[in-house]
Amino acid sequence: MTMQPLKNTRRREFLVLLSSCIAADAFATSANTNSQQITELMAVGNALAGTKVDSKELVGQYLQVLQEHLSRPQITAFLTLAKQPAKVQATASRQKPLKEAAEFALQLWLSAMPPIKNSETVLAYIDAPIWSTLTFTKPAGVCGGAFGYWADKPA
DSSP: OOOOOOTTOOHHHHHHHHHHHHHHHHHHHHHHHHHHHHHHHHHHHHHHHTOOOOOHHHHHHHHHHHHHHSOHHHHHHHHHGGGSOHHHHHHHHTSHHHHHHHHHHHHHHHHSSOOOTTOOOOSOSTTOTHHHHOTTOOOTTSOOSSTTGGGSOOO
């Protein structure tokens, strides 16, 4: 089968069309990869931290911070924990090659703030997973209930 040339198409126009097709394919591949990484990060983060974060937007922001501050092999190794049983995840995350990446990722996961000296970045405050794990307190500035609620013991 032979390809018929496009009629009345200049070489420059053809190259522009071809490059836009290549760029669109690269974008689609990148979006699929990020979606898979977000799913894996959500699974690992929830398993190791004992949380139930389901916001793909927040986890996508976490992934972006991890990509900025960890090496690609560290991120890949950390995300491959998603395919392991819970006991293996916990043990492997404390071992030498993964320990540094896991600590960084879990500090970010719970606080929603990158654990970087002098960083002023806050990805979430009220929705930070730390508040669901610290059941005895609430974010500052969030009302706890009716007048006198503080007199009752925490649940």
